[in-house]
Amino acid sequence: xxxxxxxxxxxxxxxGILTMNRPKVLNAxxxxxxRELREFLENILPKESLKTLIFTGAGDKAFVAGADIAEMNxxxxxxxxxxxDFAHRVYELIENDPSPSIAAINGYALGGGCELALACDIRIxxxxxxxxxxxxxxxxxxxxxxxxxxxxVLGLGKTKELVFTGEMIDSQEALRIGxxxxxxxxxxxxxxxxSLALTIAKNGxxxxxxxxxxxxxxxxxxxxxALLLEKTLVSLCFDSEDRIEGMTAFLxxxxxxxxxx
Ligand code: DAK
Numbered sequence: 001x002x003x004x005x006x007x008x009x010x011x012x013x014x015x016g017i018l019t020m021n022r023p024k025v026l027n028a029x030x031x032x033x034x035r036e037l038r039e040f041l042e043n044i045l046p047k048e049s050l051k052t053l054i055f056t057g058a059g060d061k062a063f064v065a066g067a068d069i070a071e072m073n074x075x076x077x078x079x080x081x082x083x084x085d086f087a088h089r090v091y092e093l094i095e096n097d098p099s100p101s102i103a104a105i106n107g108y109a110l111g112g113g114c115e116l117a118l119a120c121d122i123r124i125x126x127x128x129x130x131x132x133x134x135x136x137x138x139x140x141x142x143x144x145x146x147x148x149x150x151x152x153v154l155g156l157g158k159t160k161e162l163v164f165t166g167e168m169i170d171s172q173e174a175l176r177i178g179x180x181x182x183x184x185x186x187x188x189x190x191x192x193x194x195s196l197a198l199t200i201a202k203n204g205x206x207x208x209x210x211x212x213x214x215x216x217x218x219x220x221x222x223x224x225x226a227l228l229l230e231k232t233l234v235s236l237c238f239d240s241e242d243r244i245e246g247m248t249a250f251l252x253x254x255x256x257x258x259x260x261x
Contacts, residue, residue, distance in 0.1 A: 005033040007058070008040060014051040015197045017190075020116075023059030028068040029112050034086050041093040049260075051201035051208075053097070054193045055120055056104040057113075063105040063129065064113025069138065087112065087144045091119040095216065098209040100200055104193035105129040105180065110168070115142060118149040121212065123179070124193050125171040126186040131179060132168035152219070153178060204242040205260040210234070 007019040018040065020027040027033075045053070057063040067087070075083060094101055094116075103109075103117035105125040114131050117123050125131070133142045133150075141147065142163060150159045158177050162169070174180045184192045200208060210233040218226035237243055241261040249256035 001036065001039045003036045003040070005030065006036045006040060008044070010048060010050070011194070013198050013201050014049060015194060015201060016045075016048060016050040016053040018053060018055050019058050020055070020064050021058040023057075023061070025068065025070075026062035026065035026108055027057040027059070027113070028065050029087070029116075030068040030071050031083060031086075033068075034083070034090055037090050038086070038093065041090065041097065045097065050099055051205055052099060052197035053101045054104050054190075054197055055094075055101060055116065056190065056193070057106050060107065062108040062113070063103070064110070064116055065108045066111030066113050066134070067144075084143055091115065091145050094119040098212065099205070100208060100212060102193050102197055104189050105131070105171070106186070106189055108168075111135050111142060111146070112144050115144040115146040115149065117180075118153065119145065122181050122196065124182045124184060124189065124196065125174060125180040126189040127171055127183060128186050129171040129174070129180075129183075130168040131171070131174050132166065133163050134166040134168070136164065136166045150179075204237075204240075204246050204256070204258045206240050206242045206258075207237050207246075210237050 005020070005022050007021045009017045011017060020033065022028060022030070022033065072080065072083070100122065101120040103120040103123045105117055105123060107126070107129055109117050109129060109131045111133055114133060133146055135141050142150070147159065147163060150162065154177055171180060171183045175183045182192065214230045214233045218229050221229065242258045245258055246256045
């Protein structure tokens with residue numbers, strides 16, 4: 001499948017950059033964009049052996065300004081349901097991919113765009129980013145996991161404030177409330193995202209993947225079951241070539257050469 005609305009590049013260090021690429025409409029997510037994303041996530045990403053995938057937006061204004069309003073407005077109930085289900089699947093593929101993802105938020109991240117950033121593991125925003133959930137202004141509400149993922153990150157009160165008002169916040173406020181993890185100058189955004197990705201990529205890939213599973217799955221369980229999951233996964237990590245290499249390299253005072261097994 002030839003991609004029109006997303007752009008993928010693999011960089012040294014097994015870092016991938018996936019750019020939402022419809023800058024004329026602020027990278028709004030159309031059906032076609034979602035189809036391309038799903039194709040990439042299901043059929044290309046698993047073969048790429050990436051250590052980290054960075055999501056960003058083309059142009060200098062937006063990460064993703066949300067679902068494509070013009071397209072949604074023409075949908076009947078059935079088409080809308082299919083569109084919503086499809087987007088849910090795409091976001092789950094991002095969230096559940098074994099390797100970490102970083103959202104490099106270069107401008108507006110609104111509605112479905114903010115939900116996309118929240119499906120990623122870590123969010124870095126440029127100083128000019130603006131985030132929010134304007135859906136109520138359109139007579140709908142965040143329906144691609146937004147009400148659930150934001151609540152898990154921000155808690156009930158802040159989520160309700162953002163979702164009920166539909167107001168945007170700037171990146172400093174997003175940092176203050178924990179909606180993003182870092183804010184950097186706009187011209188440094190991709191360098192900082194790459195640097196973070198490379199820092200992660202230097203670590204034992206198996207350990208990072210299992211930590212992601214322990215954190216994501218464990219956060220949905222009661223503490224006892226979550227601790228059991230953690231114990232099981234960390235034992236699997238111990239029984240690995242990466243663990244032997246990591247500890248041996250430390251003792252030999254050299255850099256580890258992990259193979260991901
Ligand atoms: N969809 C389609 N086109 C969009 C767009 C969008 N989300 N956002 C911007 N554009 C288009 C504009 O129409 C304009 O196109 P032309 O007029 O040039 O043809 C072009 O991008 C540039 O935008 P502006 O001229 O408006 O640029 P400004 O700098 O003046 O304003 C803005 C930037 C981001 C403040 C403004 O564009 C804006 O407010 N955009 C809409 C943002 C928004 O409302 N996003 C949320 C979309 S709704 C659900 C499932 C899913 C969802 C909800 C529920 N259920 C299961 C219930 C998901 C919903 C959404 O994401």
